[in-house]
Amino acid sequence: MRLGMRIALSLRSWRNFVPLIGVLTHYRRHDLSHDLLAGLVVGMVTIPQAVAYAYLAGVPPQSGLYACLLPMVIYAIFGSSKQMVVGPVAVAALLVAATVSEYAPKYSDAYLAITSVLCLQIAGILWLLRLSQMGGLVNLLSHPVITGFVNAAAILIIVSQLPGLSGIALGDAESPLADLANLIGAVDQLEPLTLAFGLSTLAFLVASKRIIAKCLTLIGVEETQDHPATRTGPMLAAVISIILVSFLGLNGNLQTVGFVPAGLPTLVWPNFDLALWLNLMPAAAIIAIITYVESYSIGTTLAAKQQTRINPHQELFALGAANMGAAITGAYPVAGSFSRSSVNYSAGARTPLSSLFCALVVVLTLTFLTGLFANLPKAVLAAIVIVSVIGLIDFKSSRKHWSVYRHDSWTELATMSLVLIFGVEVGLLAGVGISIALFIRSSSQPNITQVGRLDDSEHFRSVKRFEVTTYPNILALRVDENIFFANATQIEDRLLRRALRRKDTKHLVVVCSSVNMIDATGLMMLYRLNSHLAEANISLSLSDVKGPLMKQLSNTDITQSISGEVFFNTDQAIKQLAPNSQLADQPHENT
Amino acid sequence: MRLGMRIALSLRSWRNFVPLIGVLTHYRRHDLSHDLLAGLVVGMVTIPQAVAYAYLAGVPPQSGLYACLLPMVIYAIFGSSKQMVVGPVAVAALLVAATVSEYAPKYSDAYLAITSVLCLQIAGILWLLRLSQMGGLVNLLSHPVITGFVNAAAILIIVSQLPGLSGIALGDAESPLADLANLIGAVDQLEPLTLAFGLSTLAFLVASKRIIAKCLTLIGVEETQDHPATRTGPMLAAVISIILVSFLGLNGNLQTVGFVPAGLPTLVWPNFDLALWLNLMPAAAIIAIITYVESYSIGTTLAAKQQTRINPHQELFALGAANMGAAITGAYPVAGSFSRSSVNYSAGARTPLSSLFCALVVVLTLTFLTGLFANLPKAVLAAIVIVSVIGLIDFKSSRKHWSVYRHDSWTELATMSLVLIFGVEVGLLAGVGISIALFIRSSSQPNITQVGRLDDSEHFRSVKRFEVTTYPNILALRVDENIFFANATQIEDRLLRRALRRKDTKHLVVVCSSVNMIDATGLMMLYRLNSHLAEANISLSLSDVKGPLMKQLSNTDITQSISGEVFFNTDQAIKQLAPNSQLADQPHENT
Secondary structure, three states: OHHHHHHHHHHHHHHHHOHHHHHHHOOOHHHHHHHHHHHHHHHHHHHHHHHHHHHHHOOOHHHHHHOOOHHHHHHHHHOOOOOOOEEOOHHHHHHHHHHHOOOOOOOOHHHHHHHHHHHHHHHHHHHHHHHOOOHHHHHHOOHHHHHHHHHHHHHHHHHHHHHHHHOOOOOOOOOHHHHHHHHHHOHHHOOHHHHHHHHHHHHHHHHHHHHHHHHHHHOOOOOOOOOHHHHHHHHHHHHHHHHHHHHHOOOOOOOEOOOOOOOOOOOOOOOOOHHHHHHHHHHHHHHHHHHHHHHHHHHHHHHHHOOOOOOHHHHHHHHHHHHHHHHHOOOOOOEEOHHHHHHHHHOOOOOOHHHHHHHHHHHHHHHHHHHHHHHOEHHHHHHHHHHHHHOOOOOHHHHHOOOOOHHHHHHHHHHHHHHHHHOHHHHHHHHHHHHHHHHHHHHOOOOEEEEEEEOOOOOEEEOOOOOEEOEOOEEEEEEOOOEOOOOHHHHHHHHHHHHHHOOOOOEEEEEOOOOOOEOHHHHHHHHHHHHHHHHOOOEEEEEOOOHHHHHHHOOOOHHHHOOOOEEOOHHHHHHHHOOOHHHHOOOOOOO | OHHHHHHHHHHHHHHHHOHHHHHHHOOOOOHHHHHHHHHHHHHHHHHHHHHHHHHHHOOOHHHHHHOOOHHHHHHHHHOOOOOOOEEOOHHHHHHHHHHHOOOOOOOOHHHHHHHHHHHHHHHHHHHHHHHOOOHHHHHHOOHHHHHHHHHHHHHHHHHHHHHHHHOOOOOOOOOHHHHHHHHHHOHHHOOHHHHHHHHHHHHHHHHHHHHHHHHHHHOOOOOOOOOHHHHHHHHHHHHHHHHHHHHHOOOOOOOEOOOOOOOOOOOOOOOOOHHHHHHHHHHHHHHHHHHHHHHHHHHHHHHHHOOOOOOHHHHHHHHHHHHHHHHHOOOOOOEEOHHHHHHHHHOOOOOOHHHHHHHHHHHHHHHHHHHHHHHOEHHHHHHHHHHHHHOOOOOHHHHHOOOOOHHHHHHHHHHHHHHHHHOHHHHHHHHHHHHHHHHHHHHOOOOEEEEEEEOOOOOEEEOOOOOEEOEOOEEEEEEOOOEOOOOHHHHHHHHHHHHHHOOOOOEEEEEOOOOOOEOHHHHHHHHHHHHHHHHOOOEEEEEOOOHHHHHHHOOOOHHHHOOOOEEOOHHHHHHHHOOOHHHHOOOOOOO
């Protein structure tokens, strides 16, 4: 009995830890065809993307494919999202290139070794966040900061692909603007054939959804709008361009991928150079946080569509494990891919098994099809990257909310500009700093509203917005903010001024319905306010103090120290403080 | 007519700018005796303190007296506080010594020249804060940070006086702990006579209030408790020790102040060495902010006792001007003095004229009495400093609020330790950082409470704390926090989980009575929450949205986008959403 229970318990905790066990024990046979189809479709989308992002990250093409192997399988085992596909993504590739290219030339063995160290560090940081339960830290990246960062990253990625698209070779420049200038300066080195391939792929990809949907309609498929096959444009473009290059013999006139070693990755062990580790640490922390934020948001969106939840702790662990897998297989940092995850979802994936089938497609490709890449033009890959990241750019929300959320729009613009000019670390840190500063600033200028009785009800509302009854000897002021160090002095000042300015005031009632927290600085302020008011013969009362706050305050002696009382609500405060109950019901002019 | 009005107007604006004009035009003859007495008493307190703090600051004794001359007069002219006394203070002296001693040996001419530059920079920073209306920035120094800092400063000051008290000469050490260790190591160099003077002065000063009060009673004075004469202990100690040293001829065996040049200060112009200016800037900013915070809090406390207010803008200007006065007269940075201001107040000062009389005492001292300082033992000054700053140490509030405000207590302890170990800049910045981090952290874990109808009233309160009526198909959740980037994801998660967990829920009403602000991240969250709930056939409504927030939200399309409605209050939401009005009044079990 006890043993059985123990096994049941340990099985249960194993299931929490390895969600795939739960998936497999409840697996229904008819899910299989769905997962298989989805896995194949995602595989078709994955392969050209993986090779294209490998160039963006500065690693050889096979590393891109390796990133879709062990990491993807590991996430399928440990991840709490049923449809999220983990693997190479554009933003992480950009960050890897920006970091590692400072230490070694791109595509070199040394570069790849450093990338492995980076993967290991990312895994370590994600696990550390998991162990210390600090995953909530990522919430400091506000929506405007993320939007600004992603916009900047997309612009950087697009600029980085222009040389590949046009055939113009560029040295390393300091900034995307300098890159653009160099590009325009070297316009005479443009290779017409490369540009022709690049631009026609761009044009095809932009129109591919509609083209493929039309073809599907022609062959009698219904509901072509979001058919998964419409996402196979990149694969089609790759196949068509390989055929063109091979049959027209263009591989001498055009940069192509060239030799890609066949076979599965061998295990590698990252080297331990302490100085390098310390140098990479800040970049690793940023990539880890970005990885987690993006993956978590993809996972949540997909889970919500099925009214399920994902487990943030488990996600931290699973993403860490996936990056550990990347570290030991010569791949590069992985994250949840928005495009491939949505293809997976819309192709009907039911369980993480679809990721396993996708990995199988990658294995088959690595085993039998690497020869095909020899004639794949790099310009086509550049076009694939550009079209993938154009969808990331979002200026709409900033424009839309400009009038209401000007602060947030400024934060977004500032983050974007700082990332573009000073790089990702500075830009993101500054963005977080600006978010916090603006929040503290807005909290430090609270609304303080005089409230009065609404008709004969027990409701008290702002005298400015409603026809309410006030009482000459009672001033009821609602403080619309937590009372804490950044605003305590100002609140004290304004409460005192308004109480002293209004001649007949005998009682000040501070309505705390919107006060969720009073810190030590706020408490000191209340003591001071009380004694200052007492010197003017005005009593200080509180009303509508919420449960948790009341519990906290009753551990101090403020409730006994104030000259007035703590009332359950404003209605009771008025009833008790008004000179007599007759008077209390007579309306008075607002003051 | 127009000219008269113009003069009246300009006189009025001049009066705002130069409060002393207003004071003098309304001056009543019988105020004069009060101000004169207070000025004399404050002068008696000021002179020994000024000389003692000069040694602490590392400047010659006359500089301490100069700091009570032009700066004090300037503040009396421009300051908005009627009783605050500006001049040398212990904490600023400590900060000056810590800063300037890195660039020149103490008591040298070069040291004094650098101190003048520091005064000038402090003046500039205070004026900049005034011009940019950024005085509110100082609110970032929360109560725990200030308390922690002042405690650490007091400890540093006391340790710095131990050599003077004991006659042990010490080199510059890195930390107060090292200083203490060196002191104990050099205990054989102790000068018994110095220590005897030091310790007996300490003992006398600690008991001086009671001793003087008793003497006053003996000579028939009533109400001796807070009699201003009880504050003249330091002056008495100085006079008695000068008499002892002179008559017993001890000045060969004892370190004394020695030669102090007679006469008023001459004007000096600070030099402009750009590198030095840049190096001093961070310290100047910190001294300026501490100066303002301390002075403002003294001014507010005194003003409140007379039910008046002080003007923060004018204070910034006046303190800046006072420091400018210090810069050009070879003095050192000045601030409002807590001890001398309260002596001034309790001695009955009515107007800033008392400061002018106090300055007169200083002028007379500088002109006729500098010879007396020759035999004033430094050990007596050390004892005066120690007793002055012991009163600054405050561990009570931290102990008192430990159980309720543990975060704040930790912030206080951390600030104190960091100031002691790493110095003032690091300690204060870290303290502000910790305050902000803890505030963001507490805001990121909001209370979300289910509310129900209280009896038959229109009030809705927590189901956990009150016997309330809830409705099976409506879940009313009150979010007790602003909805912003640091908590949006968590609020989304918890609202969604609670709505899905409760089986019959058809309507989720988010009660916003405690929400004062929703930022762009929060708004995005509401859109997402709405669509996630819609997939589970649950409508999303808001209630009790306050005026300013409603105004902001109505500029977005969230009010139209949500599947439910925005209700005026929870009562109306329930009445409309409950299946029919009969059912709405039937109580149900809490869920």
